[in-house]
Amino acid sequence: MGYRTPFQIHLLSVISPELSFTIRHDNYRMTNSGRLTFLTVIFLLFGCSLISETQRGIRAIYFDNNAGGPQIHTYATHGNLSSLPTSVLFKTGELSSAGSFQEWAATNLDVSLAPIVRLTENQSESHVKYQQMYEDIPIEGAVYTAHFEDGLVWSVTGQVYDDIDVDTQADLSAGETSNLLLEENPDWLIMDRSTLVVLPAYSGEETLFTLVYRTGVFDKGTNVAGNVFTDADTAEIVRVEPVMVSALPDGTGTTSDGRSVQLNTQHTTEIPPIEDGIIIQDLREGFRLMDTTRNLHTVSSGGSSMGMEYLFNPQDDGTINWADWNYSLASHDVIEDDNIWERSPAAVDVHWGMQVAYDYFQNTHGRTGFDGNNGYLRGVVDYDQGLRNAFWFKYMPGVFYGDGGSYGRSMTVLDIVAHEYTHAVESSIVDLNYYEESGALKEGIADIFMTDIKFQNGRNNWSVAPELVGPNVRNLQDPHASEAPDTFEGRFFGEFSTAYERELGLRDLQQHHNSTVLSHWFYLLSEGGEGENDNEDHYDIEPVGRERMVGVVYKSLFMLHPNSTFKDMRDATTSIVQREYGKCSEELKQVTNAWNAVGVGDPYCDCFEGSFTGRFETDDGPAEMKYFFKKDKYAVEVTDSKGNPQVLYTSSTDPYHHVRGYPDIDASTPQGFMMKNMFQRKIPLFASPPPFNTRKEYLEYRNEARTGRTREEGEYTVYEHRMQEATVWSTEEVCLSFADLAGTIGAFGPSGSSGARQMFFGFPTEFTVPGEGSIRVLDIQEHPVSDSYFGGAFLSPSN
Numbered sequence: 145m146g147y148r149t150p151f152q153i154h155l156l157s158v159i160s161p162e163l164s165f166t167i168r169h170d171n172y173r174m175t176n177s178g179r180l181t182f183l184t185v186i187f188l189l190f191g192c193s194l195i196s197e198t199q200r201g202i203r204a205i206y207f208d209n210n211a212g213g214p215q216i217h218t219y220a221t222h223g224n225l226s227s228l229p230t231s232v233l234f235k236t237g238e239l240s241s242a243g244s245f246q247e248w249a250a251t252n253l254d255v256s257l258a259p260i261v262r263l264t265e266n267q268s269e270s271h272v273k274y275q276q277m278y279e280d281i282p283i284e285g286a287v288y289t290a291h292f293e294d295g296l297v298w299s300v301t302g303q304v305y306d307d308i309d310v311d312t313q314a315d316l317s318a319g320e321t322s323n324l325l326l327e328e329n330p331d332w333l334i335m336d337r338s339t340l341v342v343l344p345a346y347s348g349e350e351t352l353f354t355l356v357y358r359t360g361v362f363d364k365g366t367n368v369a370g371n372v373f374t375d376a377d378t379a380e381i382v383r384v385e386p387v388m389v390s391a392l393p394d395g396t397g398t399t400s401d402g403r404s405v406q407l408n409t410q411h412t413t414e415i416p417p418i419e420d421g422i423i424i425q426d427l428r429e430g431f432r433l434m435d436t437t438r439n440l441h442t443v444s445s446g447g448s449s450m451g452m453e454y455l456f457n458p459q460d461d462g463t464i465n466w467a468d469w470n471y472s473l474a475s476h477d478v479i480e481d482d483n484i485w486e487r488s489p490a491a492v493d494v495h496w497g498m499q500v501a502y503d504y505f506q507n508t509h510g511r512t513g514f515d516g517n518n519g520y521l522r523g524v525v526d527y528d529q530g531l532r533n534a535f536w537f538k539y540m541p542g543v544f545y546g547d548g549g550s551y552g553r554s555m556t557v558l559d560i561v562a563h564e565y566t567h568a569v570e571s572s573i574v575d576l577n578y579y580e581e582s583g584a585l586k587e588g589i590a591d592i593f594m595t596d597i598k599f600q601n602g603r604n605n606w607s608v609a610p611e612l613v614g615p616n617v618r619n620l621q622d623p624h625a626s627e628a629p630d631t632f633e634g635r636f637f638g639e640f641s642t643a644y645e646r647e648l649g650l651r652d653l654q655q656h657h658n659s660t661v662l663s664h665w666f667y668l669l670s671e672g673g674e675g676e677n678d679n680e681d682h683y684d685i686e687p688v689g690r691e692r693m694v695g696v697v698y699k700s701l702f703m704l705h706p707n708s709t710f711k712d713m714r715d716a717t718t719s720i721v722q723r724e725y726g727k728c729s730e731e732l733k734q735v736t737n738a739w740n741a742v743g744v745g746d747p748y749c750d751c752f753e754g755s756f757t758g759r760f761e762t763d764d765g766p767a768e769m770k771y772f773f774k775k776d777k778y779a780v781e782v783t784d785s786k787g788n789p790q791v792l793y794t795s796s797t798d799p800y801h802h803v804r805g806y807p808d809i810d811a812s813t814p815q816g817f818m819m820k821n822m823f824q825r826k827i828p829l830f831a832s833p834p835p836f837n838t839r840k841e842y843l844e845y846r847n848e849a850r851t852g853r854t855r856e857e858g859e860y861t862v863y864e865h866r867m868q869e870a871t872v873w874s875t876e877e878v879c880l881s882f883a884d885l886a887g888t889i890g891a892f893g894p895s896g897s898s899g900a901r902q903m904f905f906g907f908p909t910e911f912t913v914p915g916e917g918s919i920r921v922l923d924i925q926e927h928p929v930s931d932s933y934f935g936g937a938f939l940s941p942s943n
C-alpha cells in the first residue's frame with residue numbers, strides 16, 4: 145500500500161461506497177507495519193456484531209483482571225449527545241472518596257461536578273449524585289452517580305457532556321423571564337422560579353447547548369405542570385417538559401371493590417399543637433388518616449385545585465404590608481369519630497394503598513419511606529373536579545387523586561396508588577426526565593413495581609387498574625391488545641417529539657404509551673414467552689422470575705441518569721445481572737434475550753472459551769493474529785510476517801484510563817499513534833457511515849447479502865455473504881466474548897465504529913476482497929485457556 149494522506153481503508157470502501165474510513169489526521173503515513181495494525185483493527189471490527197447495541201451510540205466493554213469484572217463504557221445515547229463515557233468501572237481501591245472522584249473527573253474528563261445528594265442503601269452500599277456545571281451554571285440533566293461499596297468507588301454511571309461552548313451572560317433576568325411567560329400565558333402559575341441552566345439537545349448532527357431559564361409552571365386550564373425552558377436572551381420557549389407524572393392517559397370503563405383493610409390513623413388529640421409552624425386548634429375531635437410510623441398522611445382537597453395564597457407582613461405600627469404570593473392547595477384532614485372508616489372510601493383506598501406500597505419497598509427492597517429516609521408523604525384525594533387521573537407532583541411533594549369523573553369512581557385503586565408511590569421512589573433516586581425515552585422508562589418502572597405490589601397482594605393480573613378502566617389501558621402481557629408497542633420502534637411505537645419542538649400543549653408525549661416496551665420485557669422475564677417481534681427476531685424466553693427481576697430493576701434505578709434511554713436500561717440491568725450471576729449465566733442469557741425480544745439490542749451469544757487464529761496477507765507476506773478467551777478475559781497477539789510480535793493486547797490493560805499513563809506507547813509510530821488515540825478517545829479516528837436505524841433494517845440487509853452457501857467451521861456453521869466485491873464467511877451470531885473484544889478495540893471515538901460494526905453479520909472466518917487481500921481464520925477451538933495468556937501488558941509495537 146502506498147502513502148496516502150489522509151489514508152483510506154480500501155478494503156472497506158469496496159464493500160460499501162459510503163463506508164470510506166478516513167483517518168482525520170494527516171501527520172502519519174501508512175507503512176507496512178502500519179497496515180498490519182490496520183488489518184488487525186479491521187478484523188476486530190468485523191469480529192463484532194453489536195448491531196443494535198450501537199443504534200444509539202457506541203458501547204465498549206473493558207475487562208480488568210484486578211477489578212475482577214467487566215468494565216462497561218457506554219457512549220452517546222439519544223444519538224451522539226456526548227463522547228464522554230456513561231459508565232466507568234474503577235479498579236478496587238483506586239478511588240477512595242467522593243472527592244477523589246470529582247478530582248478524577250476534572251483531570252481525566254475535564255468536567256466540573258458538584259455533589260447533589262448521597263443516597264445510602266445500607267451499611268456497605270451508597271451512591272453519590274453529582275451535577276455537571278459549566279462556569280457555575282448547572283447543565284440540565286447532566287448527572288453522574290458514583291457507586292460506593294464499603295466506602296470505595298467501584299463504578300460511575302450517568303451522562304455528562306464535553307465540548308460545551310455557550311455564552312453564560314443572560315440578557316434577561318429571572319424575574320423578567322417569569323413576567324414575560326405570565327404575560328403570554330395568563331392561565332399559567334409559576335410554581336418554581338426561573339433558574340438559569342445550560343440545556344443540551346441533540347440536533348441530529350451535534351449537541352447544541354443553549355443558555356436558558358427553566359421555569360416550573362402549572363397550567364390552570366389543563367391541570368398540568370411542566371418545566372418550560374426559555375432562551376435566556378429572548379424568552380423564546382425552546383422546550384416544554386411535563387413534570388407531573390400521572391398514572392393514566394384518558395380512558396374508559398368503571399368498576400369498584402369492597403376490600404376490608406387495616407389503617408394506621410391518629411386521634412386528633414395526639415396531634416402536636418403546632419405542626420409545620422401552623423397552630424392546630426380547629427380540628428374536630430376524632431381520628432385522621434395520619435400514619436405516624438410510616439409518615440404517610442392522607443387528606444382531601446374537597447374538589448378544589450391549586451389556589452393563590454397571599455402573604456402579608458405585620459408591621460410594628462400595627463398595619464399589614466403585602467409581601468408576596470404563593471400557590472398552594474387548600475386541603476383538610478378527613479375525620480372519622482369512631483375510627484371505623486365507612487364514609488370516605490377514596491381516602492381509605494389511598495391511605496391503605498400507601499401503607500401497602502411503603503411496606504412493600506421496606507420488606508422487598510429494604511427502602512424505608514419513598515425517599516429511603518422515612519420522609520413525609522401526602523396523598524390528596526378529591527383533587528379538582530371530574531379529574532380522571534392521578535399524579536405525583538414534585539413541586540408540592542405528594543400524590544393527587546382525581547374523583548374519577550365519568551368513571552364514577554375515584555382514581556384510587558391499589559394499582560394506581562402503587563404506581564404513584566413508585567413515581568415518588570424513582571424521583572428520589574434518579575428523577576428521570578418526563579420526556580422521550582426517559583419518560584417512557586419512568587412509566588414502565590412505575591408499572592413494574594405496581595405489578596409486583598399487586599401480585600404480593602393477591603391481584604394477579606398484568607393490566608393497569610382493569611376494574612376501573614378496563615383490561616387494556618396498559619397490558620404488560622400483551623401490549624398490542626391496547627395498541628401499545630411490544631418492540632422498540634416497532635408496531636404502535638409512538639413518535640417522540642423532537643427536543644426542540646415547541647410543545648405548549650403539554651400533552652402526553654407517549655411516555656405511557658411507549659412504556660410497555662420496558663414493562664413487557666419485565667413480563668417476559670417473569671413469566672417467559674416465545675414468539676417473533678416486530679423486527680422478525682424469534683425469541684424464546686425462559687422465566688427468571690418476577691421476584692428476582694424486580695430486584696434487578698430496583699438496583700438499576702441507581703445506575704440510571706435523568707436522560708436515560710431504553711439502551712441505558714438494558715446496560716444497567718445486564719451489568720447488574722452479570723455482576724450477580726456471571727457473564728456466562730443462564731440469567732444473563734435470558735435477560736439479554738428478553739431485551740432483544742422487545743427490540744433493544746442483540747440477542748445473547750453463548751460464551752466461548754478457547755482460541756482462534758486468523759491469518760492475513762501483508763505486502764511482506766502472511767501474518768497471524770491469535771485470540772484467547774476465558775470468561776471475562778481475553779488476549780490478542782499479532783505477529784508480523786517474520787514472526788515478531790507487533791501487538792500484544794490483553795484484558796489487563798484498561799484502554800480507557802489506565803493506558804492513559806503508559807509512557808511506553810510510542811506515539812511517533814503509526815501504530816502507537818492509533819492505539820494511543822483510540823484508547824484515549826482523543827480524536828474520532830474514522831468517519832462514520834450512516835447506521836442502520838433498526839435491527840430489522842440490519843437483518844434485511846444481512847439476508848440480502850447471503851448467498852445461501854454454508855459450511856462447517858469447527859463447531860460453527862458459517863454463511864457466505866457477498867457485499868459488492870467482497871466475500872465474507874461468518875457465523876450466525878457472534879459470541880459475546882468476540883463482541884467484547886472487538887468492542888474494546890473498535891471503540892474509537894464519538895461515532896467512529898458504530899456504523900462499521902453494523903456491517904458485520906457474525907464472527908467472520910474468512911474475508912476476501914479481490915486485489916486487496918484476505919483474512920482467514922485458521923482454526924476455532926474451544927478449550928481451557930491458561931491464565932498466563934491474560935497477564936501481559938500492552939507492548940509498544942516494534943518496527
Ligand SMILES: [Zn+2]
Nearest residue numbers: 389390391590
Ligand atoms: Zn405514571
